[in-house]
Amino acid sequence: MAEESTKSWADSDSESSSSSSSSSDSEQEEVNCLMADQTSDDEVFDFSNIEFTREDLVQALNDMVHEYKTLSHTFEEIKAENASLKNSSIDSSSDELEDVDSLKTELSKLRIENDVLKNETSELKAEIEILNQVVSSWNRSSRSIHKLNESQKLANDKSGLGFNSS
Template sequence: MFSREDYDDWKIRMQAHLAAMDDEMWTVITEGPLKIMKPNLAVAVTNGEPRYLEKPRHEYTNDDRKKSNLDNVARDILYKTLDKDKNIALNDMVKEYMKLSHSFEEAKAENIILKSSSIESSSDELEDVYNLNIELSKLTAENDLLRNESSELKAEVERLTKEMSSWTQSARAFHKLQEIQKSAHDRTG
């Protein structure tokens, strides 16, 4: 495990290592998994720019699969720097965050499509929009809660790292004291 003092050095080395594997790897770490997109042909082109939607996995090309897998590769590399207990806790948290993020993005995309639609909305559609807004608010609140939990976990990791460092120093001092006592005992004994 690394200490706070070693973090900057570790981050620079990790960025270089990940960039050597793929230029977009650090982007995956800082911004989340890459979304493979395709033009949405069902929606009209706006200002000469097509609208995009997420491409289904069965339509992925080999390059799309490689980009989609960058998140897994990056997490694998980062998890190898964590001890087992932190890895399990962070993995569960990341899975939950990804699930909520995906649901949030789906609700957000659906909300945008409904807002941009020029068709008169019926009362059922308005109710759906209202329900989506409620769901979006819940997901946003849950997302904020997960971010707070993530911050708390990071603080706990930092505290435990300091404590482990203190224990290591104490153990070294104790071992040194034992060696001194043993050599003193050998001389007198």
């Protein structure tokens, strides 16, 4: 298939060169050009019409070249903008990664501090338990002393057994 289109291209090239050499003798130069619309294979435009002069085709070509340059320039601008967006995206993502790393470090420090505080809390709870036992022991001792004091008689108290009530 590719060979056929190359061969037909070469055939049309040789035909146009022979027709252009024969037409160079005429006063008004005529350009033979066939252009096919790529969207449908059956539609062909014939520019060999006398209405289209060489100047018209040159002007159309110049317009297309100008449009190509404009589109090329626009493409380069968009490409540069895209690259800059990618770079800023990379920069912002690296900043975000640094933020994430610093947050992870901070979280790690907070976890260590939390563990230390948990250990201190458990030590303080154990100390509170010991102090509660000491206070409880003191309270029992205080009650026992109070009972002893209540049950003892004063030195000048002469009531009870061994003393005469009169």
